[in-house]
Amino acid sequence: METAVRMRGITKSFGPVRALEGVDLDLRRGEVLALLGDNGAGKSTLVKILSGVHPADGGVLEIQGQPVDWRRHDVASARLRGVETVHQERSIGEKQPLWRNVFVGRHLKNSLGFIDARREREETKRLLSDVIGLKGAGMHPDARAATLSGGERQGLAIARALYFRAPILVLDEPTTALGAGEAEQVLSFVERLREEGHSCLLVSHELHHVHRVADRFALLERGRVAEVLERSRTSLSALADRLLLGSRGGA
């Protein structure tokens, strides 16, 4: 199956606000697709529909070839279908230790069916050091998430997705408000995900970041996909020009 996610005619309103007005979009298998657009264009709403936070009002969503029934679409069922999301708003529990953050909602159980906290701690330790290479002094399983830097938090959330081998990863503005070094770390996680064959929908305002890691760029304007550009045919400056055109209400 070529397509990880297929969206056709997705609409969503919040009261009188038409956030999405018929979105057609495909996320291919093994690609990084950037979702670009002005504030209020509907990017986070689309992310939330894909990840089961909201149902759409109408349209078709297929995840790995399976059509979604809006009446049964929630975060748990989106996860079961392979969608792991790092939301724009906080996606980790600040007061919880790291190991609890990794396994919340998906515990490792022992043979008696109880939560195996020891194994969860050990797995978290391995995940932090071997899988994502976060070796800072504060990165131990019992550290509280509140003590992590912004980049480490994004790293933890991405690590969780890697651990559960989610085929589809959705990142909503993962590098916003990060320092250059931390953003670099997040971008290299994304590159690694693609190398391992995951598909990634990446929402970002930072054009030099998305131009580096994305295969295609989808431009969302007032709740519709205005254009999808291939990286191989679009320079960074052409991409910037095209976005400027959109936000002036042109094209």
Ligand SMILES: Nc1ncnc2c1ncn2[C@@H]1O[C@H](COP(=O)(O)OP(=O)(O)O)[C@@H](O)[C@H]1O
């Ligand atoms: N839960 C909500 N309730 C009411 N309006 C919302 C809600 N979520 C988003 N909106 C509105 O939908 C539009 C699209 O928002 P959003 O998807 O967050 O845009 P973006 O992520 O592209 O900045 C905006 O006008 C926003 O105010």
Ligand SMILES: [Mg+2]
């Ligand atoms: Mg947003």
